[in-house]
Amino acid sequence: MNRNIVRLIIGALFAVPVAGGLFFIMQYLIATADPKIDDQERTKLADIHMPEREIETKIDEKVEKVDDPEEPPPDLDTPDVDMDMDMEAVNIAPQTQVDISIESSGMATGDGEYLPIVKVAPIYPRRAQSRGISGYCIVEYTVTTSGAIRDPQPVDCQPSGVFDSASVKAALKFKYKPRIIDGEAIEVPGVQNKFTYELED
Numbered sequence: 001m002n003r004n005i006v007r008l009i010i011g012a013l014f015a016v017p018v019a020g021g022l023f024f025i026m027q028y029l030i031a032t033a034d035p036k037i038d039d040q041e042r043t044k045l046a047d048i049h050m051p052e053r054e055i056e057t058k059i060d061e062k063v064e065k066v067d068d069p070e071e072p073p074p075d076l077d078t079p080d081v082d083m084d085m086d087m088e089a090v091n092i093a094p095q096t097q098v099d100i101s102i103e104s105s106g107m108a109t110g111d112g113e114y115l116p117i118v119k120v121a122p123i124y125p126r127r128a129q130s131r132g133i134s135g136y137c138i139v140e141y142t143v144t145t146s147g148a149i150r151d152p153q154p155v156d157c158q159p160s161g162v163f164d165s166a167s168v169k170a171a172l173k174f175k176y177k178p179r180i181i182d183g184e185a186i187e188v189p190g191v192q193n194k195f196t197y198e199l200e201d
Helices: 004-031 125-132 163-173
Strands: 098-107 114-120 137-141 149-158 175-177 179-181 184-186 186-198
Touching: 137 163, 149 163, 163 186
Parallel strands: none
Antiparallel strands: 098 186, 114 175, 137 149, 137 186, 179 184
């Protein structure tokens, strides 16, 4: 402990004269400074002023007003068109005349027998039309008690696999007057319909 105290006292004795010497040196430098340095003229930079500008917005008011029609246009008679949204409906094949005939078999003509009400022609397959392929397809199905079609199946199609899908889709849209026996509607199985596909030049 005694050694540490001695060292602190010795350090303080050396520090006080050093600090006092530095203080006097700073005072001397300030007193002997050249006063002409502060009297020199300073170069003033020019002031930059940006003029205020008004931004004008031009709007073209030359818009012609369309007069309301005095009378509404007449209603156009739009025929009932059954659209098939299958990809085959987009036909990019060469423009040719397409003849599609529909023939039914197994249909009786009695008062109580089933009768066709709506028959929709199939869409000619795009690939077959572009390649000039003709043919036919016989589809067999059941006419239900409501006159709808159930379980349509291709039974004879030439060429095979070309017109099957289009014929089945068309048959599903058929509507019949159901067969009536003793005042009640009954199903009629085994009804066949032949779709013929022909291209006319």
